[in-house]
């Protein structure tokens with residue numbers, strides 16, 4: 280059941296993405312408003328799907344929040360990207376919608392159709408049975424999503440500036456996504472530390488996933504300072520943000536190819 | 545000299561240092577790392593060498609230097625910020641802002657503005673001839689938070705440094721066993737100062753065979769008397785006498801209960817694989833080489849090795865030796881090592897096999913953790929303030945002319961000139977209407 284609902288939401292995102300391409304070419308605001316509503320519909324459907332999956336896990340007797348394996352993290356990532364973009368997109372930055380919708384549809388599609396992504400609901404091994412699991416995974420992925428959005432608006436804003444167009448809205452969003460991302464990701468690292476202290480007796484162990492989270496955090500700290508230094512949407516800050524994005528990707532997926540404790544997510 | 549100081553207190557330096565830390569961390573995840581413990585007594589150069597190898601970057605001088613430089617950068621920045629604190633009211637940028645005339649005296653107007661102002665603004669004021677200049681600034685709120693944020697980075701560094709002087713040990717306990725010492729990370733045996741006993745260990749599994757939970761029931765004893773205890777499970781450590789105990793691992797192994805008789809006496813012992821035993825006042829010595837649940841498809845058995853006068857001998861002790869002998873009547877002739885009475889004058893019997901668990905318990909003490917925790921909380925609070933409080937400056941000039949007060953305002957947000965906040969303006973007007 281949950282799989283069906285999540286599947287439908289994937290297609291809603293895909294449809295909204297196609298619509299957004301059309302909206303980008305049209306003059307009126309009607310179409311871009313339709314895109315926003317379609318994205319919201321996808322988000323609501325996806326939320327229902329995630330809630331159903333949670334409920335189903337209790338039916339199976341392994342009850343846990345749907346945040347415990349690669350499949351579930353991909354789905355949550357897509358959800359977070361859409362959630363964080365909708366608030367901002369309505370008012371100021373519909374140019375980001377095609378990007379985030381493509382990303383969300385891609386993540387969801389990959390989660391469902393890639394053969395190497397195991398989509399079943401699995402019970403938790405003892406190390407994962409903790410109240411910190413949900414809050415840690417949610418904050419990390421909301422942080423990742425925010426960094427992705429910061430990088431997208433930063434790049435779009437920089438391009439607009441270079442073409443001599445007004446980019447005040449995007450510039451403002453760049454700062455905002457950076458701050459939201461930095462706060463939430465800081466909480467993500469801290470909850471991870473508290474959990475590691477509970478589970479293993481150390482709050483920091485230089486495990487590759489931990490280290491890469493720190494790398495991402497340091498890069499975005501550098502972005503924040505560079506933005507301060509050069510006053511807004513400077514080329515250097517945006518390039519650093521792009522490097523940060525690569526680091527987010529590596530922290531999320533690349534690290535799994537290095538040996539370590541976090542190999543389940 | 546001034547040049548150098550300027551660099552070390554610059555944001556450019558911050559960005560460079562942060563990115564250098566990034567490079568070091570990247571190297572640390574690519575080059576395989578293993579903790580190098582410099583051996584005492586090998587001299588300073590050996591210590592330096594160990595602290596410079598790229599295979600232990602997280603304990604290296606490289607990392608320490610970068611962290612130290614970042615701290616220097618931070619402290620210099622923070623010092624400049626404190627110095628820059630005492631400020632004059634910056635020149636107002638009224639630009640083409642229109643004047644608004646409001647029908648009250650300037651003092652009442654001033655009170656109204658301050659009353660309706662956003663709570664994050666701190667005000668200074670100056671009398672300029674017949675007019676009053678009000679300057680509101682949220683930096684007065686943000687700056688201490690920015691200071692606290694960077695102080696929290698220092699605090700976390702200090703805490704992490706102190707954590708290096710903590711304790712990281714391990715104890716292996718079988719059910720019923722008591723330990724008064726543990727093995728630390730360097731392999732040294734350290735006394736606990738009390739003892740800990742594992743009464744019971746339990747593993748449960750999901751239907752698909754994945755482990756669901758493992759739990760050790762621990763008792764802490766002093767001078768043999770139980771003082772405290774509890775269930776130790778993954779994610780739920782126990783604390784006793786400032787030490788934290790963690791459920792880390794477990795091993796399952798088979799134990800066997802065997803009996804030995806020489807026709808006059810009888811002994812019963814519980815043995816595990818690898819045990820070396822001496823019985824009958826040392827006349828009988830043997831080692832348990834192997835314990836199996838189904839050896840040679842003939843059921844539970846032990847392999848015992850004896851140091852016999854005529855050379856080493858092995859005995860395969862099957863629990864169901866009688867049944868096997870029924871099926872193969874000349875068993876002992878064909879395979880003498882199956883004979884439970886092989887070693888005269890003793891006769892052995894395997895009574896039962898029982899699974900027995902050894903639980904692996906982590907023993908830790910981390911003096912830096914509370915400091916890191918305080919630093920983390922401080923960092924979060926300050927981050928929230930810095931990012932949630934917009935960097936807003938406002939200037940308002942009030943001038944009383946012919947019974948009416950004219951109001952002229954300007955604002956800047958993050959250093960960029962902006963219109964005076966409309967919501968606030970509305971509040972000012974509304975307050976006047978009352």
Ligand code: HEM
Nearest residue numbers: 500503504507553554555558614617618621690694697930
């Ligand atoms: C890991 C370490 C650091 C973190 C997480 C950090 C974080 C931050 C954050 C979040 C801001 C606010 C930026 C904004 O309002 O847009 C900031 C500002 C600043 N940071 Fe850092 N920082 C770090 C290290 C440093 C260091 C080493 C320096 C040393 C010079 C420094 C100097 C500054 C300065 C001067 C500002 C601007 C303050 C202002 O706007 O008045 N930071 N930092």
